[in-house]
Amino acid sequence: MEQPEVSVTIPCLNEEKTLGACIDIAKNAMHKAGIAGEIIVSDNGSTDNSVQVALAHGARVVHALKKGYGNALICGMRAALGKFLIMADADGSYDFNDIPKFIAPLREGADFVMGSRIRGTIHPGAMPFLNRHLGTPVLTFIINLFFGASISDVNCGMRGLTKKAFEKLNLKAGGMEFASEMVIKAFMLRLKTIEVPTSLFPDKRGRAPHLRPFRDGWRHLRFICLFAPTWLFLIPGAISLLTGSAIMTCLLLLNFKSFGFFTMFFAQGLIFLGAQILFLGITARGFAQFKAFMVRNDPVDRFMRSFTLEKGIVLGIILSLAGLGMCTWVGYQIFAFIAQPHNAGVLNVPLTKAGMVGSTVTMLGLQMVFSSFYSGLFNVEVAGDDSTTGQQ
Numbered sequence: 001m002e003q004p005e006v007s008v009t010i011p012c013l014n015e016e017k018t019l020g021a022c023i024d025i026a027k028n029a030m031h032k033a034g035i036a037g038e039i040i041v042s043d044n045g046s047t048d049n050s051v052q053v054a055l056a057h058g059a060r061v062v063h064a065l066k067k068g069y070g071n072a073l074i075c076g077m078r079a080a081l082g083k084f085l086i087m088a089d090a091d092g093s094y095d096f097n098d099i100p101k102f103i104a105p106l107r108e109g110a111d112f113v114m115g116s117r118i119r120g121t122i123h124p125g126a127m128p129f130l131n132r133h134l135g136t137p138v139l140t141f142i143i144n145l146f147f148g149a150s151i152s153d154v155n156c157g158m159r160g161l162t163k164k165a166f167e168k169l170n171l172k173a174g175g176m177e178f179a180s181e182m183v184i185k186a187f188m189l190r191l192k193t194i195e196v197p198t199s200l201f202p203d204k205r206g207r208a209p210h211l212r213p214f215r216d217g218w219r220h221l222r223f224i225c226l227f228a229p230t231w232l233f234l235i236p237g238a239i240s241l242l243t244g245s246a247i248m249t250c251l252l253l254l255n256f257k258s259f260g261f262f263t264m265f266f267a268q269g270l271i272f273l274g275a276q277i278l279f280l281g282i283t284a285r286g287f288a289q290f291k292a293f294m295v296r297n298d299p300v301d302r303f304m305r306s307f308t309l310e311k312g313i314v315l316g317i318i319l320s321l322a323g324l325g326m327c328t329w330v331g332y333q334i335f336a337f338i339a340q341p342h343n344a345g346v347l348n349v350p351l352t353k354a355g356m357v358g359s360t361v362t363m364l365g366l367q368m369v370f371s372s373f374y375s376g377l378f379n380v381e382v383a384g385d386d387s388t389t390g391q392q
Contacts, residue, residue: 006030006037006103007080007163008088008096011064011072013044015090016053018204022088023057026096033100041090042076044068070171070178077166085166088158092204093126101196102160111165111191114151114183115158120197127200131155139220143180146228149187151195155179155220158198165191177223184227226284233281241274243267248360252353264353268360275364279371312372319365326358 008026012019023039030037041054044064054061064075077085084106088094094115102113122132140154157179161169168189173181186193225232247267330351337348 002036004036004038004082006035006084006086006099007040007077007082008037008086008099009040009042009073009076009080010059010088010090011044011069011076012041012046012050012054012090013072014046014048014050015205016046016048016050018092019050019090020053020057021204022090022092022096023054023059026099027058029097029099033103035100035103037099038081040076040080042072042079044072066174068174068178069176070181071174073178074171074174077163080163083163084160085163086158086160093201094158095199095201098158098196098198101198102158105194105196106160106162109192110194111162112182112186112193113160114153114193114195115156115198116151116153116195117156117198117200118152119195121199123199123201125202139180139224142221142224143183143187146224146231147184147187149183149193151183151193153195154183156198161186161191173223175219177219180220180223181227184224188227229281229284233277233284237274237277237279237281239274240270240277244270244272244274248357252357261352261356264356268356271360272363272367275367279367279375282371283375309372309375312375313369316365316368316370316372319368320362321365323358323360323362323365327355327362330355330358 008030010019010022010026019041023041026039027037029035039054039057039059041050041059041061042064043051043054043061044067051061060079062075062079064072073087077087084103086099086102088096098115102115105113117127118136127136136153136155140151143149143154144151159182161182165186168191169182169185171178171181171185244267248264248271251264251267334348334351334355337343337351338346
């Protein structure tokens with residue numbers, strides 16, 4: 001048998017009504033274009049005749065033992081023999097005649113080719129109104145903003161990539177989040193990415209799709225945030241912390257008669273909130289690497305790798321001791337102040353404000369100590385998870 005140049009992977013879960021036609025169209029499209037290819041059906045536990053249909057139409061079947069859209073595609077792509085990989089669903093919604101349009105840019109040096117239904121043709125009834133005008137545009141905008149991407153349709157299910165790019169992406173998401181993970185990592189790793197227009201047809205299965213718009217949309221958004229802790233945590237946390245610190249410093253050093261302790265309490269709250277959000281952001285980055293989704297190498301992560309658990313604990317202890325020292329000094333001064341008969345019942349405003357600053361620094365130091373311990377839990381190397389597959 002001729003070594004295939006292209007491997008078309010079709011994830012499958014009870015798709016006996018449409019699977020055969022998808023396989024035939026894909027085979028004919030490659031034959032007409034002179035492409036040596038294979039069709040891989042990655043079965044995800046079908047209970048109908050999908051496996052028999054796939055074999056009857058000349059596809060190679062592999063069995064993804066773990067449930068989920070991502071698990072099925074990862075299993076199929078790992079088993080692929082081709083230099084170039086194409087993925088598309090088995091419900092008849094994507095046109096496998098478009099395969100040559102995806103292969104051409106890959107042959108010319110592209111690493112990753114995204115289909116775009118927005119720039120192509122969306123046939124009537126193929127995409128729900130909310131998906132087309134809310135879900136897909138919002139998720140696309142967020143990914144473009146957070147990761148410097150420039151695509152029009154982040155949710156298109158027909159894509160192509162080289163086998164080397166697939167291995168470099170080290171995809172991990174087992175569910176629908178796989179689609180977002182692939183796009184995000186492609187741009188984070190600066191893979192050469194091309195977008196080509198493609199068509200979307202109404203689902204031909206005659207039953208409810210596996211996709212649940214609101215549930216799966218939220219899962220995609222939640223997953224995107226895992227890769228964007230700078231936007232979700234670090235920037236808002238830094239703004240809150242710096243704003244609170246600036247307000248507290250001004251109230252401590254300047255005599256604003258119109259702003260009293262309430263404003264200082266508000267500033268203290270901003271500081272604690274900002275610090276907590278920052279610590280969550282640091283933990284989120286550690287969690288992403290712990291789960292082996294992505295090991296970054298940007299300036300923030302290089303700083304975090306140099307700022308070790310031990311350094312965080314030491315700095316936190318120093319801040320705590322400094323704050324406690326300040327509180328002790330303030331307490332002594334207040335005791336000496338109220339010990340004088342003519343000051344009985346008088347509130348020493350400057351000393352009280354200084355005491356609030358000392359208590360704030362103490363709490364920040366303790367937060368840093370315990371957050372450093374918690375973040376250190378994720379500094380563990382994780383062995384690769386190679387799932388077992390069966391083939392027919």
